Amino acid sequence: MNILIKSAKIIDPSNEELHSKKRDVLIKNGIIVAISPKIEEEKGTKVVQAKNLHLSNGWFDSGIAFGEPGFEERETIANGLLTAAKGGFTDIVLNPNTHPVPDTSSDIVFLRNRANGHACNLYPLGTLTMNGSGKDLAELYDMKNAGAVGFYDFKHPVENANLLKIGLQYTQNFGGLVFSFPLDTSIYHKGVANEGAISTKLGLRGIPAMAEELQVARDLFILEYTGGKLHIPTISTANSVKLIAEGKKKGLDVSCSVAIHNLFYTDNVLEEFDTRYKVLPPLRTKSDTKALIRAVKDGTIDFVTTDHTPMDVEQKRVEFDNAAYGTIGIENSFGILNQLFDLDTTISLLTNGRERFGLLSPELKEGKNACLTLFNSAEEYVFNDEHINSTSKNSMFLGSMLKGKALGIICNDQCII
Template identity: 70%
Template sequence: MNILLKSAKIINAQNSELHLKKRDILIKNGIIDTIATKIEAPKGVKTVALKNLHVSLGWFDSSVSFGEPGFEERETISNGLHTAALSGFTDVVLNPNTHPLADSSSDIVFLKNASLDFASNLYPLGCMTMGAEGKDLAELYDMRNAGAVGFYDFKSPITNSNLLKIALQYVQNFDGLLYSQPLDVNIAGKAEVHEGITSTKLGLKGIPAMAEELQIVRDLFILEYTGGKLHIPTISTANAVKLIADAKKKGLDVSCSVAIHNLYFTDELLEEFDSSYKVYPPLRTKKDTKALIKALNDGLIDFVTTDHIPLNVELKAVEFDNATHGAIGLESAFGLLHQIYDLEKCIELLTQGRERYHIKENKFVEGNKASLTLFDPDLEYVFDKEKIRSTSKNSMVLGQTLKGKVYGIYNNNQLVLET
């Protein structure tokens, strides 16, 4: 598809000649052909002129769940990738959160084939252990060859320390990336929310910050012993940041992410017993959110994620104790993050992280592939169900005033715009 973006303000700090400049951008057959102050539309080229149009390199999300196969009522791959595109994401890493779980090369091949020909790219994770049961290693090498970008027993901690040790040693043979969920299950028990003043007041069992931090300490000790590459997903406490920062100073190959909602919301919202706010890791305190925000500013946390988890209504519209953890986050990601950071920092955070997964990073220059996100950063609006394109509607952001509207993306020679 050939298109001409008119009067687009470019947000790309890596290119000082274009950064914060308004330009016309001509794209031919998926390649950036010309960037100039003014371009007349050639014959047969679609002109895209949108109010307050801004454009950046395509956004990246390291943690999304859909439902297919097995939970198509939550989300299909097709609708999930369309939602990602309308939310500004050209590349998403898919969690093994399906039935059956992705623990073999054939499962990875299915996911790759099902995601062909879409504007947004899908990069699957495979389970680290068979059936995510934490007992026997899955077919890690075969899954890597089939296209898996990492290995993760989704939201399930690896309780067997020796198994993690062996896995870290094994994946070094092919530069594999392992995930370890930061939760000591013996400390957490059957708790549902953050342990603190709010949980005590409400009579809810709490997960202490220590449960996250003890697991991280264990994982980092093992990593120091074995070497290898470790990713700690969705950290949520102030001390977790310090532990990982210290490990990086030692030279350990460890990365971490944080869910955008853990930067914005706190456990005080649980006073209404609204299961929309029941997520894992749990919403923590204001002290924690401040520490996480600062850590992103300082580069101590590697990237943000939506931690998008669609759930059908019967899993959320129940008593708080019985509700399933999880919330969708793709559609509200930019508007929520832009409430916390200025525009340039927002785009920096939304575009970083690919190198951890050996995903090629594009550059905003003529002759390169066009992988772009289109948006208006200044539009303020109330986020309601009409803004949700996911099949599931389990959002914790409903009713919030957000800043920044995504128009869509251009990627893989396809233009996807909100209609």
């Protein structure tokens, strides 16, 4: 396929030669063959042009859930990857939120095979423990060889400290990345919202910030003892930021992420008991949100994730206490981040992070594979149902004013616009 992108403003802060310049980009058979102020259209070439067209390296998300196998009613791999592509993502890390969970090499091969032929690339995580039960380590080495980019019992903490210790020690032999969800279940005790004035007022069981911070402190202490590579997904409190910053100063090989919704919303939105806002970790306070945004800017938080978690309507349209955790977020990530940060920072956040998972970052250069995201940086609109491509519709961002919209991607010799 031959594709000509016309007059796109390139956003690539790492590329001084092209950053903020308007260029035509010619792609032939998936390879960037020319980047120039003006390229003449050739017969049989697909021309891509749009108002306020912007272009960057392809976007990456370190934590997305779909459903297949087992929960196809939430999201299939095929529709999930199409949704990600329309949302601007060329590469996603798939959380092990399925039934059964991927805890063997054959499970990882199945997921990779299901993703073959799509414009958006899928990189699966395997579970850290067998069946995700937290009792015995899974086939980590075999899963790594099959293509797993990390090991995570999705949204379940590693309660057994010795198990985390052994996991960190064992994975050093092959450079494996261990995830540890930051939640002390003895303090969490089936909470449903941030413990504070709002949860007390509404009569909701609280999840103290301490439940997250104790687990972070414990995990960092174990990491300091064992070595290895640790990733702490979706932190949500100011003190978690401080603990991780201290760990990094000690030279620990630790990374962390934050969910976009924990940067944008606080627990004040729970006043109407709307289950769209029930997520784990929960929405916290304004002071936490400010600390998280500062940490993103100074690099303490390594990357931002949509934490996209589709749930069927039966699990959301129930009482708040009984509702499932999770919100979708692929379709609106750019429009949220573009309000919180300047454009260069937003694009850096959306393109960084691959190296942590052992993946190569795309390059916007002639002779390189085209792995590009197209977007409009200025369009303002109210996010509603018509903007959702996911099978599930459990978005807490419905009704929000967004600034900026992803138009699609060019990747794997495919154009999804």
